[in-house]
Amino acid sequence: MADAALPVRRGVLGFLINARGARAGRLHWTDWFTYLYLGLGLIVMFGPVLWLVLSSFKTTGALEEFPPTFLPYGQAYAEVEGHADPLPLFTVTHEDGTQQVMAQIRRLGIVSQMVDPADPDAGWIRVPIDQRVPYREFHFAVENYTFLFDQFNFLRYFWNSVFITVVATLITLLFNAMAAYALAKYDFKGRMTIFIFIIATLMIPPTIVLVPTFLVVSEMGLLNNPWGVIWPAVATPTGVFLLRQYMLTIPDDLIDAARMDNASEWRIFWRIIMPLAAPALAVLAIFSIMWRWNEFLWPLIVLSRSETFTLQLALNSFQGDLLTQWNYLLAMTVLTLLPITLVFAFLQRFITTGIASAGVK
Amino acid sequence: MAVMSSPERPSPLRFLWKPLEALMQAVLNTVEIPMRWAQRMLGQQKIAWVFLLPNLLIFGLFTYLPIGVNFLYATTGGTNLWPGDRPFLGMDNFEVLLDCENYLDPATCRRDLFWVAVYNSAQFVVLQVGFMVTFALITALILNRKIIGRGFWRSVFFYPVLLSPVVVALIWKWILQREGVLNAALVGLGADPVNWLLSPDWAFFWVVFVNIWFQMGFYTLILLAGLQAIPPDVYEAAEMDGTKPVRVFTRITLPLLMPTMIVVLVLALIRAVQAFDEIFVLTGGGPGSATMFIVQYIYETGFASQIQQFGIAAAASLLLAVVLFILTMLQLRATRRQMNG
Incomplete structure (x- = not known):
């Protein structure tokens, strides 16, 4: 060393x-x-x-416990003969100090009626509620997740998010690469002006043109339409800059040789430039996926009908609902962060080096 | 053409590349027909304009046109969305926003909420950027040491950056709620539980904290790249001369890191001025208007209130644009001065 x-x-x-x-x-x-x-x-x-x-793996009962347990323990339930619903189990301390796991039939004030689940015919006894503690067992409440698929329109929101993310990313890659190619490899009048025209949009954050952009999108009839989120997002100064810098390093000889072979300009772009720019395209793709998947304010304005909601909007409206149950909300939050986490897990090195070199997010 | 297939170097995205290839072939063939025609009409160099067209159209429609229209909105009133149907007001919207008896006391202003939002934003920007850049620098210095598993630690600090603002807000809402894990810890230590998000001061604190938690990793990464770009022989020379460690830090590390620091500072400032998403979900601007910032004011005035006051919202966003413009100019000046030495 x-x-x-x-x-x-x-x-x-x-x-x-x-x-x-x-x-x-x-x-x-x-x-x-x-x-x-x-x-x-x-x-x-x-x-x-x-x-x-x-x-997110805890039952509603376990979520309401204070102080909470670290791992998802839930109160155990047992089927007892003669009772339609499963009964909650408690550890009961008898007067003589012995302990026994019993099922509670009902609670009346400070006394509850308990029955021995193994021997229900023996009848119930009265137990003061301070003499019993919930009997808990390790339990992953997977039903929090299955509920989202069965009862809740989760797949609809998930699909909306995936559609916007994938389509916007593909178009972003195409449009930005085309502009970057024109700026990197052609010599035409006004090239510098156009470059500045594009880069200057960096200084105009979307938050300051919210109202007029809303007008444009609504005049195009794109309100409550995923394309109303996609179109304004597919041209990015960051992407053009990143790709142009990369394309400058591709030797002109390759292009000249292809022209000799009578390839059209479009074919050169598609068959030579795009494959060679793949590393830069990959970085932009990751950025674009992150941007679109996580976007909030713009979809919030454009998409107001619930069937057009993205996952982020659905989460937000779900949490604003007073009747919301935390167990479902938590499960949905986990499902929303899962795709990005997976992307990160597989492409961690790519993302961190890409951000460090480009200085953008 | 041999170059055509997927790139030679192994790329982690190869699994994405393969299924896309069929689609790409289709795009190539369909687009080539009009493109060949355009090339015949325009010639080899001018076809660049065709390549630029989609981008320019989108920037024109969704960035430059809105800038112009924003002025139309800011100078007109009423609740109509179509600019032609809106009565002209001149500078009235700005006057309404800026009308204050005492600028230090929002309650004396005609639009008291606007000024509350402005002061909240100012306070937020100073605290959030100050603490975040400090912690990002400390973290970058630590990650720059030869530690075991540096890649892992870098990911740990970076991971929250990738989360969506809504997810971040919900994670913390869950922790900070009345019967949340933080209060459980407090009770365990013998203290009283606190209603974190219902007390104005605590809510403000947590809004700042959550934003730092959310974004610090990004700036840490940039600072780390800056630290790694400092040539090691500078330190070796300093060590030979027996320079004191603190002096090495203030005379070598900091000055050489300064360009990166300025970029980080300005990027963080520009983002902090526009903070909205995670705060909106975490506190909704509350309690009262204790954590209401300027972008939320624009959003609520223009889109979320009963009467949609596009004019006031546009005027407020133009004022925000002025602030952002000044910040960007400062950045340009600072970077230029750095480059000139």
């Missing part, structure tokens, strides 16, 4: 610059601080997401 030849940097200097703080087996205080910070970071950055996922 090249590092071995250098003196080992230690202490504050070692911390502030790029160096290993200590030789094996001897940790300097800055190393302790580093790993303490990272550990805390892990809890703060990742803990909330983990908590969300764990909570």
Whole structure:
């Protein structure tokens, strides 16, 4: 290792610059601080997401418990002969100190009627409610998820989101690559002006043209239509810039050779430039997928009928509903973050290097 | 043509590439017919305009045209969406927005909510950007050390950036609710539970915190790239001279990181001024108007209130545009000064 030849940097200097703080087996205080910070970071950055996922597997009863349990434990229920519905199980402490798991038939004030689930014929006994604690068992409430598919229009919202994300990303790649190619490989009057015209839109964030853009989209008859979300989004200054910079590095000889072979300009673009620009296209594709999947304010304005909602809008309206049950809301939140998490898990290196080099999000 | 098939280097996106190829072939063949015709008509160089056309159309329709129309809205009143049906008001909308007896006290303004939103935004921007950039710098310095599993730690800090604002807001709403895990921890420690999102000060704190949690990873990544671009021999030279560590940091690391820092600062400022999504879902601007920011004011005035006051909303967004323009100019000036040394 090249590092071995250098003196080992230690202490504050070692911390502030790029160096290993200590030789094996001897940790300097800055190393302790580093790993303490990272550990805390892990809890703060990742803990909330983990908590969300764990909570989404809890039953309504378990969600209402305070203080909550860490893992999804739920109150256990048992089928008892002579009762139509399953009865909740409790651990009962008898007067003589023995404990027994019993099923509760009903609760009357501070007394509940309990029956032994193994021997229901023996009849019920009265137990003061402070003498019993819920009998819990480990239980993944998968029904939170299945409900979304059975009773709730989840697939509709999911499809709306997928449609907008995929179609907008494909068109973004095509349109931005075309513009980038024109700006990188052609010499025409006004090229610089057009380049500035496109890049200058970076300075005009969509939030300041909300009202007039709404007018344009509504005059085009695209309100409550996924295309009303797609069209305004498919030309991005970031994408044009990113692709143009990359295409500048493609040698002109390739294009000239293709022209010799009598290939049309479009064929050159499609068959030579696009494949060669694949790495940059991939970066833009990832950005575009993230942008479109997570977009909120613009769809909120354009899509007001619930059957056109994207997942983000459905989540928002679902959480604003007073009757909303957290168990379903949590499950839906998990399903919404799942696709992006999967993309990240597989393309992590790609995303982080892409963002670091392009400086955009 | 050999170049045509998917790229030679192994790309993680190859699995996406394959099924797309059939579609791409179809696009190639259909579009080629009109494109060949256009090439005959325009010649080899001017066909660039055809390549530019879709982009220019979209930017024209959805960015440049709206800028012009925004002025029309800002100078007219009424509730009609079509600009021709709106009575001309001149600068009235701006006067209504800016009419205050005492600018330091929003209650004396005609549009008190606008000024509440402005002051909230200003306070939010300062706190959020200040703390976020500080923590992003500390995190970048830590990730820049030779630690075990750097890729993993980098992902940990970066992961929230990818989440959607709605998801982020719901995650924290769940944690911060009255019977949430944070209050459970407080009770466990013997303290009283707090209604985090119903107390104005706490709600503001959490809005700032959640935004930092959400976006810090992005700026950490950029700062980390900046740190890694500093050549190591500068540090070696400093060490040979026996320079004190703090001095190395203030005289070498910070100055060399400054261009990246300025980019990060301005990007963070521009985003913070426009903060909306996650706050809207987390607090809805409440309690009262304690966490209502400027974009929410525009949204509610123009789209969410009973009477849709497009004129006032457009005027407010033009005022916001002025702020963003100044910030961008500052960025350009700062970067130019950096480059000139």
